[in-house]
Amino acid sequence: MRRGGCFLCLVLAFVGCAGNGGGHAAPLPTSSIAFVADRNTPLRWTKKTYRTEAGRVQHRVIDPSQGPHSVGVEKSQKCCKQRGDKQFGTSKTVSTGETTRTVVELSPGRHWAYCGVDGHWQGGMVSRLIVK
Numbered sequence: 658m659r660r661g662g663c664f665l666c667l668v669l670a671f672v673g674c675a676g677n678g679g680g681h682a683a684p685l686p687t688s689s690i691a692f693v694a695d696r697n698t699p700l701r702w703t704k705k706t707y708r709t710e711a712g713r714v715q716h717r718v719i720d721p722s723q724g725p726h727s728v729g730v731e732k733s734q735k736c737c738k739q740r741g742d743k744q745f746g747t748s749k750t751v752s753t754g755e756t757t758r759t760v761v762e763l764s765p766g767r768h769w770a771y772c773g774v775d776g777h778w779q780g781g782m783v784s785r786l787i788v789k
């Protein structure tokens with residue numbers, strides 16, 4: 658019963674945090690980027706370079722193309738996923754016609770936005786992400 662009670666407390670605390678009314682609610686994103694998979698050229702984002710402000714950045718992955726995509730962000734000299742590259746997480750993978758949103762905390766610097774689906778970043782689905 659004691660364990661159950663604690664579990665319920667955790668659930669309530671989580672629900673409390675989910676609303677925007679509480680002082681401990683997660684801050685809203687300060688900026689957002691729309692990463693659109695190019696519908697004309699396979700394995701490309703529509704922009705070679707994306708720019709955003711530092712802070713909590715919402716990434717939207719929009720997929721009007723054939724095939725699944727996701728977006729991962731890293732800070733490194735050379736993309737992608739090499740030893741020592743600082744990763745900022747990867748979004749859910751979306752299929753044609755779908756959109757997904759994810760929020761990451763970014764500090765100023767030169768980053769990469771790559772598709773996390775196997776073979777996609779290797780095939781060139783990598784763009785620059787400049788954070789000011």
Ligand SMILES: [Cu+2]
Binds near residue numbers: 700725
């Ligand atoms: Cu992809």
